[in-house]
Amino acid sequence: MLPLLFLGLLAHACLVRPQQLQPKNIFILAGQSNMAGRGGVVNSAWDGIVPSQCQPNPSILRLSANLTWVLAQEPLHADIDANKTTGVGPGMPFANVVLAKDPTFGVIGLVPCAIGGTAISHWGRGTSLYKRLVRRAQAALQDGGTIQALLWYQGEADTVSKEAADSYGAKLESFFIDVREDLKSPMLPIIQVALASGQGRFVDTVREGQLGIDLLELQTVDAKGLPLEPDGLHLTTQAQVQLGEIMANTFLQLIPSNRPILSPIQSSAPRRCSNFLLELFQSE
Known part of the structure; x- marks a missing residue:
């Protein structure tokens, strides 16, 4: 009786x-x-408005804070940037555009790692944020899959002081190189966003640092001119949608239409049903 009960519970746990x-x-x-x-x-306070471009899609998953794959839905970073109020970002429109323009692309797994108010010095190799990014990226691969790109948008905090702004470009380039090295992916595609705003007056200096990085497989999209919330710092919902669409189109241009979807970093690890417990389609 016990073995049958155990098998029944196991079968239920592995429903995915x-x-x-x-x-x-x-x-x-x-x-x-x-x-x-x-x-x-x-x-x-978040107004709770989710545009059509950001609606959930069964083929878009998100790695939660506890390293479980769940249905992706706004706000993507609710349990990651947990000490702040989160709203709409570029991740969902990015993923929806990729799938809309390439229906054969397959399931997308988004791995949120962003934290509000962080300077580039908080992301250097050895910091807690850096270690968590690498850990979450590795966890995302544990049950199979491929890392297609790093999507990066940061720098507003480094516009406050001239010293931070002047050193920004070199630190950012080191960060990109270190991430590629630690993920064992020297040609990992990176799509970075050039600043639309900043917390200080050295926005142009930070932008120069961003635009001055010359690495292979690094693409830069420009957020300058996109509408901002009343705080003058954060992109509006529609601006985030537009940014996500731009980033998606940039990524798709990196993939020749006649080439299968491959990534320099992938995993063929055996799947563990414990990491795929059934998640109901409901708000988290």
Whole structure:
């Protein structure tokens, strides 16, 4: 009787959505508040409005804070940038555009890592944020899948002092190189966002640092001119949607239409049903 009961419980625990069983095309989302998502956040309150471009899709999953794959939905960073109010970011529109333009792309796995208010010095190799990014990226691969790109939007915090702004470009380039090295992916595609705003007056200096980095497989999209929330710092919901679409189109241009989806960093590790418990389609 006990063996039958055990087998029944095991079968129930291993119920999964078909999408969760497929190898995932993984994207790491990192940086500070505009990547974490502040669209629709005014006076520390999110309006809860989710545009059609950001709606959930069964083929878009998210790695939660406890390293479990769940249905992706806004706000993507709610349990990651947990000490702040999060809203709409570029991740969901990015993923939805990729799938809309390439229906054969397969399941997307988003790995949120962004934390609001962080400077580039908080992301250097050896810091807690850096270690967590690498740990989450490795966990995302544990049950199979491929890392397709790092999506990066950060720098607003480094516009406050001239010293931080002047050193920004060199520190950012080192960060990109270190991430590629520690993920054992020297040609990992990176899509970074050039600043639209900043917390200080050295925005142009930080932008120069961003635009001056010359690495292979690094693409830069420009957020300058996109609409901002009343705080003058964070992108509006519609601006986040537009940014996500731009980033998606940039990524798709990196993939020749006649080439299968491959990544320099992948895992063929055996799947463990314990990491794929059934998740109901409900708000987290």
